[in-house]
Amino acid sequence: xxxxxxxxxxxxxxxxxxxxxxxxxxxxxxxxxxxxxxxxxxxxxxxxxxxxxxxxxxxxxxxxxxxxxxxxxxxxxxxxxxxxxxxxxxxxxxxxxxxxxxxxxxxxxxxxxxxxxxxxxxxxxxxxxxxxxxxxxxxxxxxxxxxxxxxxxxxxxxxxxxxxxxxxxxxxxxxxxxxxxxxxxxxxxxxxxxxxxxxxxxxxxxxxxxxxxxxxxxxxxxxxxxxxxxxxxxxxxxxxxxxxxxxxxxxxxxxxxxxxxxxxxxxxxxxxxxxxxxxxxxxxxxxxxxxxxxxxxxxxxxxxxxxxxxxxxxxxxxxxxxxxxxxxxxxxxxxxxxxxxxxxxxxxxxxxxxxxxxxxxxxxxxxxxxxxxxxxxxxxxxxxxxxxxxxxxxxxxxxxxxxxxxxxxxxxxxxxxxxxxx
Amino acid sequence: xxxxxxxxxxxxxxxxxxxxxxxxxxxxxxxxxxxxxxxxxxxxxxxxxxxxxxxxxxxxxxxxxxxxxxxxxxxxxxxxxxxxxxxxxxxxxxxxxxxxxxxxxxxxxxxxxxxxxxxxxxxxxxxxxxxxxxxxxxxxxxxxxxxxxxxxxxxxxxxxxxxxxxxxxxxxxxxxxxxxxxxxxxxxxxxxxxxxxxxxxxxxxxxxxxxxxxxxxxxxxxxxxxxxxxxxxxxxxxxxxxxxxxxxxxxxxxxxxxxxxxxxxxxxxxxxxxxxxxxxxxxxxxxxxxxxxxxxxxxxxxxxxxxxxxxxxxxxxxxxxxxxxxxxxxxxxxxxxxxxxxxxxxxxxxxxxxxxxxxxxxxxxxxxxxxxxxxxxxxxxxxxxxxxxxxxxxxxxxxxxxxxxxxxxxxxxxxxxxxxxx
Numbered sequence: 001x002x003x004x005x006x007x008x009x010x011x012x013x014x015x016x017x018x019x020x021x022x023x024x025x026x027x028x029x030x031x032x033x034x035x036x037x038x039x040x041x042x043x044x045x046x047x048x049x050x051x052x053x054x055x056x057x058x059x060x061x062x063x064x065x066x067x068x069x070x071x072x073x074x075x076x077x078x079x080x081x082x083x084x085x086x087x088x089x090x091x092x093x094x095x096x097x098x099x100x101x102x103x104x105x106x107x108x109x110x111x112x113x114x115x116x117x118x119x120x121x122x123x124x125x126x127x128x129x130x131x132x133x134x135x136x137x138x139x140x141x142x143x144x145x146x147x148x149x150x151x152x153x154x155x156x157x158x159x160x161x162x163x164x165x166x167x168x169x170x171x172x173x174x175x176x177x178x179x180x181x182x183x184x185x186x187x188x189x190x191x192x193x194x195x196x197x198x199x200x201x202x203x204x205x206x207x208x209x210x211x212x213x214x215x216x217x218x219x220x221x222x223x224x225x226x227x228x229x230x231x232x233x234x235x236x237x238x239x240x241x242x243x244x245x246x247x248x249x250x251x252x253x254x255x256x257x258x259x260x261x262x263x264x265x266x267x268x269x270x271x272x273x274x275x276x277x278x279x280x281x282x283x284x285x286x287x288x289x290x291x292x293x294x295x296x297x298x299x300x301x302x303x304x305x306x307x308x309x310x311x312x313x314x315x316x317x318x319x320x321x322x323x324x325x326x327x328x329x330x331x332x333x334x335x336x337x338x339x340x341x342x343x344x345x346x347x348x349x350x351x352x353x354x355x356x357x358x359x360x361x362x363x364x365x366x367x368x369x370x371x372x373x374x375x376x377x378x379x380x381x382x383x384x385x386x387x388x389x390x391x392x393x394x395x396x397x398x399x400x401x402x403x404x405x406x407x408x409x410x411x412x413x414x415x416x417x418x419x420x421x422x
Numbered sequence: 423x424x425x426x427x428x429x430x431x432x433x434x435x436x437x438x439x440x441x442x443x444x445x446x447x448x449x450x451x452x453x454x455x456x457x458x459x460x461x462x463x464x465x466x467x468x469x470x471x472x473x474x475x476x477x478x479x480x481x482x483x484x485x486x487x488x489x490x491x492x493x494x495x496x497x498x499x500x501x502x503x504x505x506x507x508x509x510x511x512x513x514x515x516x517x518x519x520x521x522x523x524x525x526x527x528x529x530x531x532x533x534x535x536x537x538x539x540x541x542x543x544x545x546x547x548x549x550x551x552x553x554x555x556x557x558x559x560x561x562x563x564x565x566x567x568x569x570x571x572x573x574x575x576x577x578x579x580x581x582x583x584x585x586x587x588x589x590x591x592x593x594x595x596x597x598x599x600x601x602x603x604x605x606x607x608x609x610x611x612x613x614x615x616x617x618x619x620x621x622x623x624x625x626x627x628x629x630x631x632x633x634x635x636x637x638x639x640x641x642x643x644x645x646x647x648x649x650x651x652x653x654x655x656x657x658x659x660x661x662x663x664x665x666x667x668x669x670x671x672x673x674x675x676x677x678x679x680x681x682x683x684x685x686x687x688x689x690x691x692x693x694x695x696x697x698x699x700x701x702x703x704x705x706x707x708x709x710x711x712x713x714x715x716x717x718x719x720x721x722x723x724x725x726x727x728x729x730x731x732x733x734x735x736x737x738x739x740x741x742x743x744x745x746x747x748x749x750x751x752x753x754x755x756x757x758x759x760x761x762x763x764x765x766x767x768x769x770x771x772x773x774x775x776x777x778x779x780x781x782x783x784x785x786x787x788x789x790x791x792x793x794x795x796x797x798x799x800x801x802x803x804x805x806x807x808x809x810x811x812x813x814x815x816x817x818x819x820x821x822x823x824x825x826x827x828x829x830x831x832x833x834x835x836x837x838x839x840x841x842x843x844x
Contacts, residue, residue, distance in 0.1 A: 010631060010634060010636075010667050010668045011693070012636055012667075012668070012691055012693055012694050013693045013694070013697070015544060015602055015634060015636055016543055016544060016697065017542070017543060017544055017545050017546045017549070017568075017602075018546055019542065019546075020542075020543050020544075020697055020701075023542075023543065023697040023698075023700040023701040023704070024697075024700060025696060025699065025700060026700065026703075045498070047497060047498055048497075050492070050493055050496055050497055051493065053492070053496065055488070055489070055492055058488055058492065058496075059485060059488045059489045059492075062484050062485070062488045063481060063484065063485050063488075066477070066480055066481045066484045066485075067477070067481045070472070070475070070477055070480065070481075071472050071473065072682075073682050074472055074475065074480075074680035074681070074682040074683065075469060075470075075472055075680075075681060075682050076467070076469055076676075076681045076682065077682065109531050109684070109706040109710070110706055110707055112704075112705070112706055112707045113705060113706045116704060116705045116706070120439070120441065120442075120445075120567070121438055121439060121442050121445065122437060122438055122439055122442075123439050124439045124440055124441075127439070138703070138704065138707065141700070141703070141704040142704045145542070145701070145704050146439075180437055180439075209432060212432060212437060214432075214434055214437055245432050245434075246432045246434070254498075258496035258497075258712075259496070259497060259498045259707075260494070260495050260496040260497050260498065260499065260710060260711040260712050261496065261710055261712050262531070262706065262707075262708075262709070262710040269434055271433070271434055271435045272434050272435070274447060275435070275438065275442055275445045275446075276445075277447065278445040278446060278447060278448065278563070279442075279445040279567070281448075281560070281563070282445070282534075282538060282560065282563040282564045282567050283534070283535060283538045283705070284531040284532055284534055284535045284538070284684065284706075285532055285534045285560065285681075285684075286684075287684070288531070288682060288683055288684040288710060288713055289682040290680075290682050290683050290712075290713065290716075291710055291712065291713070294712075
């Protein structure tokens with residue numbers, strides 16, 4: 001018993017749980033590995049632009065936190081989060097028209113962690129989650145990791161359709177699967193850019209309540225709104241205000257301040273909140289008090305709404321520049337929606353073009369990166385689509401990126417027209 | 423369809439997954455709520471003492487990170503972690519005698535998150551995890567949350583016994599449960615303080631390999647070692663060095679630097695590491711680059727080992743003060759081991775004393791806090807035991823805490839001796 005049997009390797013992956021098959025390395029890892037190359041124009045990752053943050057004030061704030069509050073900022077904190085930060089989160093949510101109770105908020109390491117906790121709390125293997133076609137891949141991976149079936153539903157200009165949800169309910173009935181959750185990014189969705197209309201929100205909320213489907217409203221982009229000057233445009237109400245008893249709201253400062261501090265939150269009905277807290281404790285004990293103190297001070301002491309407004313103006317110009325360049329360089333048969341907010345533009349390509357194989361290799365070789373549409377589906381759809389992010393690329397490089405992409409797509413489409421293969 | 427049926431409340435907890443029953447509020451929440459009261463002497467939470475950190479240097483480091491590296495520190499980072507920090511982690515592990523490959527390390531939001539990821543990766547519902555009796559409650563909660571059965575095994579002065587593991591293998595065979603993991607804190611365990619001997623480590627490693635049980639070696643306290651001056655005492659080798667193919671090592675800077683920055687790591691065999699990365703991505707996307715940059719600079723630029731050495735001297739004096747005060751004030755029938763390292767002291771009480779009910783209420787009323795032994799079991803054991811933490815309490819208050827506890831225990835034991843109830 002006292003010496004090891006080294007005659008075989010234990011092959012630990014044979015001991016994995018069944019859910020582990022969903023924790024596979026990303027198929028588009030190669031894209032992200034190229035992002036740091038300065039010769040490459042990356043329209044792949046959706047990073048916020050941080051260069052316009054008030055760095056002098058941020059340095060002062062961080063200095064104050066460490067020098068004056070270090071003993072608590074560097075110590076363990078409560079799992080639920082700091083009251084000072086929760087008070088600021090309440091104000092952010094008020095900007096989105098949501099009147100919150102601080103008792104219902106839990107701070108997490110980004111809204112990604114809130115999503116993971118909600119999935120853990122609700123999903124048994126074989127349960128169904130409804131989501132848009134296409135959807136944020138980080139959410140799909142969470143649901144798949146809980147061995148849920150994700151039914152991705154087609155939408156129109158107003159978001160997921162009622163008919164699509166009703167059809168999904170029938171499919172789930174037949175498959176004897178319990179639809180637990182509907183996941184929706186109602187404002188400037190990643191990756192489609194779609195905003196769910198007010199009427200659609202009301203209908204979706206009513207239908208979900210009737211079928212006991214809990215709604216996850218994920219809203220990282222709500223304040224990145226290009227339409228503010230447009231007459232007659234009024235932001236639709238948050239689902240959380242339409243049916244507070246049946247909606248879990250996820251928020252984040254990652255797009256409006258900093259993703260690197262990893263601060264997000266969930267605002268959930270009381271009985272959900274009561275279980276999210278011990279789930280969070282088992283996951284990370286607490287969110288970083290240092291990050292929380294910095295975020296609370298930033299939101300309290302800096303005119304951060306002006307910073308966001310300036311950034312929104314910049315993102316809007318970038319979106320317009322990309323939109324114009326795509327019109328100039330993309331061949332016929334490529335269609336997209338002009339962004340009204342958020343970070344992304346979704347391009348549908350002709351049916352016979354596959355953006356996830358040769359085309360992606362060519363793009364990487366030519367120095368332009370995008371995310372193939374298949375990354376936003378779990379079921380193989382999205383082959384003839386791709387996502388571009390304009391958030392962190394200046395206008396000149398956006399134009400050059402569009403030019404490179406246009407050249408590749410033109411060759412690909414001409415190739416198939418002349419009988420070539422994909 | 424367009425208006426909500428508000429005639430019933432959706433009662434979302436009825437829609438929870440089966441694992442959600444393990445995400446219940448902590449039964450000893452009342453203890454933690456009292457910790458902030460200055461009249462109360464808390465021997466409950468195991469916080470590190472931070473007052474001796476080099477605050478001027480920390481302020482300078484944080485300032486440098488924000489002012490010079492802000493654009494990356496406040497941005498998204500890679501899921502696996504910053505190479506600069508991983509290089510420092512390698513050096514920490516070398517101090518524990520472990521020769522690591524940086525490719526096998528992933529940085530997480532504390533080692534708690536690594537534990538959560540490993541549990542997700544390995545545990546199907548009904549699988550068994552072996553752990554010590556008693557064990558760190560945060561680990562027990564993670565395993566329970568994955569609906570595993572935790573078999574808590576008795577140990578002796580050298581740690582979990584081979585006989586206990588063999589008996590557990592038989593129990594699992596009979597119950598047709600697959601023992602996937604053995605969880606062990608080999609150095610100055612929380613809460614028992616036990617150090618697993620070198621011989622026992624070899625035997626446990628061999629037995630686990632033979633039964634295909636993967637070992638989780640959780641080592642937050644290895645450097646908090648009071649024995650360094652003792653002649654002839656040599657630290658036993660890490661399990662990770664005894665069987666690198668079958669051991670996942672969890673590390674943390676929470677006890678040696680700061681828990682508030684939430685930086686821990688897993689050092690795992692390659693095929694486990696390959697799946698931990700996407701699991702971590704689904705959980706939090708990445709660990710905070712701000713925290714990682716601060717930790718890397720602190721470990722690189724500060725003589726942190728001298729800071730730890732000074733703190734270890736302080737913790738040792740506190741442990742000795744508590745040990746002496748307990749000898750002075752505790753009634754006969756209470757037994758404990760004099761700490762050789764770590765933060766904790768575990769007290770076994772006479773059989774008929776229950777530390778989790780009236781005694782705890784009395785202690786709270788008298789202004790001394792402890793964690794009842796039941797918190798370190800999932801099966802109701804530990805009633806006649808309690809854990810004291812001496813890490814963040816000065817010597818005078820430790821003595822006063824022991825005096826208060828001694829008075830309560832004396833009354834309780836005399837009460838039962840004279841025929842009173844618990």
